[in-house]
Amino acid sequence: MKSAESILKRGFANLCASLFFKFFALNFNLRPDLKKYLKSTDGWINFIFIVKTESLSINRGLSFKNGHVKTLKNFCEKPDAQLIFRDEKSLGKAVISPPNELMILLMKNEMKTEGNIGYLQLFNFYLSLILKRVQISKLKKESKKRGFSEKTINKINSKKINQLKSDALSDDLDEDIGVKHLKDRYLADYSLKDFPRIEDLLSIHHTKIPEICHERPELLTDWFRENGFEKSNSGEKWIPELRQANAYKYLMENRKPIIRKNDLIAGTTTTKEVGVVIYPDAHGTMIWGELLTAPHRPLNPYNIDKETINVLHKKVFPYWVNKNFREWVRENKDYPICQKIDESFAAYFLWKSVSLSHTIIDYPKILSKGTIGIISEIEQEIKNTPEDNRSKIDTLNAMKICLEGINLYSDNLSKEAKKLSENEIDSIRKKELEDLSAVCGWVPKYPCTTLHEAVNAMWIIWVGVHMENTNAGFSLGRLDQWLQPYFESDIRKLKSDIEKEKYLKSAIELISCFYLKCTDHLPLVPDIGNYLFGGSSSDQAITLGGITPEGLDGVNDMTYIFLKVTEILSLRDPNVNARFHKGKNSNTYLKRLCEVNLNTGATPSIHNDEEVMASLKEFNFKKEDLRDWSATGCVEPTISGKHMGHTNCMMFNMVAAFEMAMNNGYHPLMRWDIGPKTGEVDTFNDFQSFFKAFEKQFEFLADQSCKYNNYLGIAHQNIRPTPFISSFIEGPLEKGLDLTKGGATYNSSGTACIGLADITDSLMVIKKLVYDEKKISLERLFTAVKTNFKNDKALYAMVKNKVKIFGSGDEESLSMANKVTRLAHEIFKKHKNYRGGIYNAGFWSMSNHVAFGTLTGALPSGRFKGKAFTPGLTPQSHASSNLLDNIRDVASLDTLAMGNNIAFNLKVVPGRDDNHAKSVENIFSYVKGYTDLGGMQIQLNVVSSETLKDAMENPQNYQNLLVRISGYNAYFTTLNKDMQLELIERAEYGL
């Protein structure tokens, strides 16, 4: 009876699917307003798309061919893309879900994709053409649920800021030898109110909804369509570097030169006030399905105008749907297992499908030599290269062409400024525009002579960087070090104190403008990204302080100016990182870092310089180079101007390996028997044998992820080599080798290993309760884990109360944590990347501790199914009621095993009396103690859970509430609900 019923049901479901597809086909075939979308600039878009269940109880397809849509029942051709549902129930859910929740099905593995994701997105776009109204109203309802309705964004309230003065501090504080011109190093007399221009720009940042911009992809696509991609018009195979260089030059010459109202810095990343940049050669087509609905999605909506929809759908995406990093691997490496694992989301996520970025260019060279100077170096190198070394000459030429491109752009900016100045009535602004015209006429071509020139040159180059490279994690470097010479040379020319004071104020304003320029663009985040990397912007890391390449105290006037700007703006991006070098940098400086954290709530993150440098010992960097490291993206170290370290090449879920060890290679959520056979539960006779199984699974997943990373790297070499930035990093010029091919002096790849505390604690539970104390059997523990501890309360209580865990101050759990970090370090170190460098393990998580958490079952540590892991390597909140235990344990981890750095989160709350000076002192004590004990990195959230809860209820009042996730900053209201809860549940400590 039952089976008859299910057959009947199945038949019914299939019938529904078939009916819907028929309805879909009919609409597109008959309605001209829909049919027109089947065609691109290059002709009809042809592809086959299939929807099915795992059991094939439903199996239907659609064929799009030459302007006709046909439903398919029996397939003979290979489909381009498939959506595979776990069962009919999941499919049913998908049908009634708003588009944003569809993503959650993907995340929970109720649905998976196979084949070209671009076509899936195209199908979604077609679907939204028919269902637009229903989808939008569903999304609006979702937004309302989150407390957002379109017009309720209140004016931004800036928080009242208390400030200490550096000379008012107790006299045991020391001096900064590099500070030469600041009377009060803390610049306490300046506040946002002193800079009306900055107030206006900041308000744009907080209130403007970002808009998708089609300028970059359109111009590039035009060029490629005209000149060919794989082959040139003459039929010759393109040298990828030269192809990219010529396209780049065309883009730079033809993009609109824009100078924002009242801005002191010329040029923009996009044509929009706040623009989302599209990189169709990377993950650009991921937004295809949302072109109509993106303005209505509840999290981080994007506006998008009709023209953009049209350009992207007709001209851009169809051209690139098969020409991007992912699809290159699928096509050329035969859709490897390593790629399939990545696309299941649960084990690792490789950033190379989006970007390489994550490096630091040699700004000092650019500022001091100018692009013209670099071009002549390149020309000299070409002269010195034997003619038969064609590939070197091609590479060098490509670099030169790119530099010509950026020069054309700055010329256009200069002309634009001139034009604007001629029409300007306000005499002050007129003068500013005239100056700007002169500046852009000079830099970045020629050596900078003033701070104003240097900052403008930096920005123009920065725009250029992002016209070539995806805006994800590309970082700025040690700007205080590199700008100080220009600041000093400017201020030395001034005589009176009044002039100097005025100049100082203008410097603060200029740097503020630069920070705000960095907010003029956002990375493209398809809705699924809101669940994976919620609230992240492009993470343009700036690094302050530390020591100079010669080993001297690096803190200078500009360091404090940058800190002032960081404080008054409280932006999520640029992501400010501060190096503190014990014995070299002053306590005055460290105290100021703590104060800025208190006042902004979440920035800058603080690095213990000596430990970060010590962690990189195995790389044998030159001493002067090592001292010149900068944070990249979130926290990761890169040797400035010499190093291609793609420090965030992957987010690696260590817990997936752990789950596979518990299940003899089977991953429960992926429902995939993928790993090596490492033994059933009854085969683990001692702790070591279980750990061995974990090690094996870890090795397997690391092998796979590195393999995929290397494939994607080769895809980059073919699809998007980077001649522009190759000319700004040491190595490619001499070697004649693009950065993507290993041109840089130093090469490596950095991983983020996620779940350290959760794994350590789970291992401790197994070791103590099962093997050492023999209180429970492993079977009982694993059964409880499988059932989410539902039927074994006593076991759950024991796990939570009877085992000392990481962060409790217990020696054994600390050494367990070290055992895991060393394992990760050793395993990754064994792998070579496609540029000849090694893999470097780090322990931070962006927001993937939440995303991977939702994709993971319960753990022996007592963590329930689907719950977030702890951020970075932060101990669990119940590890100890004594914060110092946490701090001590993290500080005692072996830095040598953590070369790609860590993220240690600390949430503190000022007390009832809210005594500013005392709060600063207390934070200082924690941070100083942590660094004295050898801790590597620490990042703070100074906010109470109460405030966060209120912000969850009333987001409209908290648009600018800055929080630290793991490595990066975000505005709390832009986060998905799981991430918000994770932040609230973090342990908090009173000050």
Add this chain to the structure above:
Amino acid sequence: MYKDKALVLDIKGNSLDDGPGIRSVVFFKGCPLSCSWCHNLESKKIVKEISYDITECIGCNSCRDICENGVFYGKKEILLNRENCTLCKKCIEACPSGALKSVGEEMGVDEILEIILKDKVFFDVSGGGVTLSGGEPTLNMDFSLKLLKSLKEHDIHTLIETCGFFDLNCFMKKIYPYIDTIYFDLKIFNRDDHEKHCGIGNEKILNNFRALFDQCKKDNKIIIPRTPLVPGITDTKENLNLIASFLKSVGVKKASLLEYNPMWVNKTGKIGENKKLFNDRMESFLDISDVENAKALYNQLGIVC
């Protein structure tokens, strides 16, 4: 009772409220007073006890199964017959949830130091140190002497929080030389009220304070009299006036008023004692204005709070 060891209730690290900087606080078990508002009932007796927290209990009956003396009874909820308990601690070992806990541990100076020294770096950077508290740390002066001497050998700032009921001579000999700062509680001025609410009269306490204050003044040591603001008991205008006048007469310039914390109300019952609240106000925090008024009263007499 314990010659080389003391009965320690807890060692709390990272305290920001028990003296300057970041401190570790050693809570000794046992107190000569029995204040009606005592928020730390576990600290009162100088004997080990078992605490049972019903809110943590998952009702697994492990304790009942393992106990050989029939301490645990009750049908729905677990009840304790403490008279039968031999403190064998088997139940604590068996309890998976941590609802049963041992209260009070005999510790030697070295054991205490080992824990405390882990945080030395934080004392140093913050100007913090170690605070002896309780219960009453002066109950075991010989032990305190040893502990304080060792702390001083490690160059750690020391502070004592005392109820003031001790033998002065002994204090001057064994504690005073090794202590940097003294927090001295003056709770109630009227002798009879003191006896009513704290179990004993206060003559000794007041005399001790007077003498100690003079000595500290000579030696340039910090001593701060502290009065907890307990609703309806110590925070009355009359009591505060009397204390402040007394302080003025002694020559005190700086005192401390401790805000009332009602959290202890839920803590009763864990060691088998239940306390009656003296009045309803004791269930909540004081109004900020009440605290301000109390401070103003001191300020009028020239004493800074």
